[in-house]
Amino acid sequence: MTPLLEVQNLTMRFGGLTAVDRLNFKVEKGNIHGLIGPNGAGKTTTFNMVSGFYKPSQGRVLLNGQDISGLPMHEVANRGVVRTFQHSTLFGELSVLDNALIGTHMTFRPNLLKAILGLDSSARRDALDRARTSLEFFGLADVEHEMAGDLSHGHQRALGMAVAYASRPDLILLDEPFTGMNPEETRRMMGLMRRLCAEGTTILLVEHDMQAIMGLCDNITCMSFGKFLAEGSPAEIRNHPDVIEAYLGGARHVA
Amino acid sequence: MRNFVIWVALAIALIVLPNLVSFSQQEVLVFLTINILVVASYRLLTLTGEWSLGHVVIMGVGAYASALVTKELGLWVPLGIIVGGLASALIALALSVPLFRMKGFYFLIGSFAAGEIIRLLWKRFRDPFGGAKGIKGIDPMPDFSIGIYQFDFFEPVSYFYFSAVVVALCLWILWRIEKSPVGLTFHAVHWQDKLAQASGVNLRRYRTMAFVIASGFAGIAGALLAHYIGTINPNSFDVEVMVFVLTWAIVGGTGTFYGPILGCVVLTILNEIVLRELGLEQTRPLIYGLILILSILFMPNGLESIVQKVTRRKDAK
Ligand SMILES: Nc1ncnc2c1ncn2[C@@H]1O[C@H](COP(=O)(O)OP(=O)(O)OP(=O)(O)O)[C@@H](O)[C@H]1O
Ligand SMILES: [Mg+2]
Numbered sequence: 200m201t202p203l204l205e206v207q208n209l210t211m212r213f214g215g216l217t218a219v220d221r222l223n224f225k226v227e228k229g230n231i232h233g234l235i236g237p238n239g240a241g242k243t244t245t246f247n248m249v250s251g252f253y254k255p256s257q258g259r260v261l262l263n264g265q266d267i268s269g270l271p272m273h274e275v276a277n278r279g280v281v282r283t284f285q286h287s288t289l290f291g292e293l294s295v296l297d298n299a300l301i302g303t304h305m306t307f308r309p310n311l312l313k314a315i316l317g318l319d320s321s322a323r324r325d326a327l328d329r330a331r332t333s334l335e336f337f338g339l340a341d342v343e344h345e346m347a348g349d350l351s352h353g354h355q356r357a358l359g360m361a362v363a364y365a366s367r368p369d370l371i372l373l374d375e376p377f378t379g380m381n382p383e384e385t386r387r388m389m390g391l392m393r394r395l396c397a398e399g400t401t402i403l404l405v406e407h408d409m410q411a412i413m414g415l416c417d418n419i420t421c422m423s424f425g426k427f428l429a430e431g432s433p434a435e436i437r438n439h440p441d442v443i444e445a446y447l448g449g450a451r452h453v454a
Numbered sequence: 455m456r457n458f459v460i461w462v463a464l465a466i467a468l469i470v471l472p473n474l475v476s477f478s479q480q481e482v483l484v485f486l487t488i489n490i491l492v493v494a495s496y497r498l499l500t501l502t503g504e505w506s507l508g509h510v511v512i513m514g515v516g517a518y519a520s521a522l523v524t525k526e527l528g529l530w531v532p533l534g535i536i537v538g539g540l541a542s543a544l545i546a547l548a549l550s551v552p553l554f555r556m557k558g559f560y561f562l563i564g565s566f567a568a569g570e571i572i573r574l575l576w577k578r579f580r581d582p583f584g585g586a587k588g589i590k591g592i593d594p595m596p597d598f599s600i601g602i603y604q605f606d607f608f609e610p611v612s613y614f615y616f617s618a619v620v621v622a623l624c625l626w627i628l629w630r631i632e633k634s635p636v637g638l639t640f641h642a643v644h645w646q647d648k649l650a651q652a653s654g655v656n657l658r659r660y661r662t663m664a665f666v667i668a669s670g671f672a673g674i675a676g677a678l679l680a681h682y683i684g685t686i687n688p689n690s691f692d693v694e695v696m697v698f699v700l701t702w703a704i705v706g707g708t709g710t711f712y713g714p715i716l717g718c719v720v721l722t723i724l725n726e727i728v729l730r731e732l733g734l735e736q737t738r739p740l741i742y743g744l745i746l747i748l749s750i751l752f753m754p755n756g757l758e759s760i761v762q763k764v765t766r767r768k769d770a771k
Pocket of ligand 2: 242243244285
């Protein structure tokens, strides 16, 4: 069976620096797949290439076997791959509800003429329902009228995911979703991700919180200095000598 | 119900208003009405975060187009005005191809350059644009009657009523757009284009859409102007006018729909009543510049922020 996502020889060079170097991995449909590595390993850069934010210097990104490398980000999103950002990236000046509404953009495409003539009320209602469901899913229902920029850090992370979830993607790329969350919030969020996965969304997860990664992922790819290092189940990765070496040599330790 | 009463009261006030003022003030009312459409359409563009210096020239495109199709082809003036809007929208669509390769400051400069090129073309091609002298003897709006009122477009009052209806309709459409999912997407493109794009928004498409719509309405405003004053030339749409539009928008504030309109009304009243009475008309650009600087320094969110403060205080009570 073709995997949902496959990257082949994915490479990104910034001038002289090779941030990602001939990376290969596959994400199976229905899995929670972890992408780990020490700081600066190239995880975010990989996300940026998969999501279309960067054009790979070399290599390919295949979605359901189709080449999507180099497509602009909105085109990739329209093919069902939606991402969140490492640093909370929200519409800070808009309300929480409006943030989620933007997430419904692809399903309920705004139509200028219908909007002027008032013929889009049912689409607007459905979009509102969808946005509220997404907020509820991430426990944000009672802050929907607050400005996104005024939310606590944990809530902001959750809202980032709610915006992504509002488009009902096939594959969701989460870049360090647990940073800034307290242990209680992290635990709750892990439960939500399992539910998301059970609903049929495939998740590709970058995270430094090893307990969360080990507890959630079906499969983990580890990279270091842009290169593929190891792949396997959480148990295999935890005991992999190269992985331990990479983390001990790097800034952080495997928890 | 309360809203309905307010709107009816406003309509009555607008019907009565021109009968209370002098002839020259009636003329000012016509210009004010047209200028309101210019700033309101300008705001739609600023929703996506882009500021253009070509808006007034694009308004001129509508003026020239409407003047030409009515004069040369004998098109009925109301249709000419619509053609003017369409012409501006089309020019904006064409300009969007090079301009939206740029963002922010570069877009600003690019839009200025594009506008100057258009003005050069008007000057350069005497046929059909009339060169530096422009177009004279533009067809006026044909008189007509709606039973209770006889529109005689020799009178500014009639033209005020006519343009007020057209502008009100345009404002209503602009308002509907802003409050729609399309408007929300404009905001999204402005505040966080990365996230908008990750949510599947085609940034280029929405920037272009805002530019084209804003330009279309500016074109209608230009056409309204052309058929009122009867003569236009490249200098009717020069950068000095653009500075006025920017001043109205910035002094009023672009955070709300009514901000730029408020700026336009307040500054026009100031200009016409205060400056003209004091005989300081010639110093208008100077005074506008001063007001612009002062308002950026002391009122960065514009007049609308004062209105918001007042209404909020009332709500709190
Ligand atoms: N736009 C860019 N221009 C130049 N260098 C970049 C750029 N983006 C990333 N890099 C470099 O590429 C390398 C990989 O960065 P990346 O952000 O992908 O790491 P990461 O694995 O996400 O790290 P972290 O865990 O700290 O988020 C780093 O050395 C970084 O400095
Ligand atoms: Mg990163």
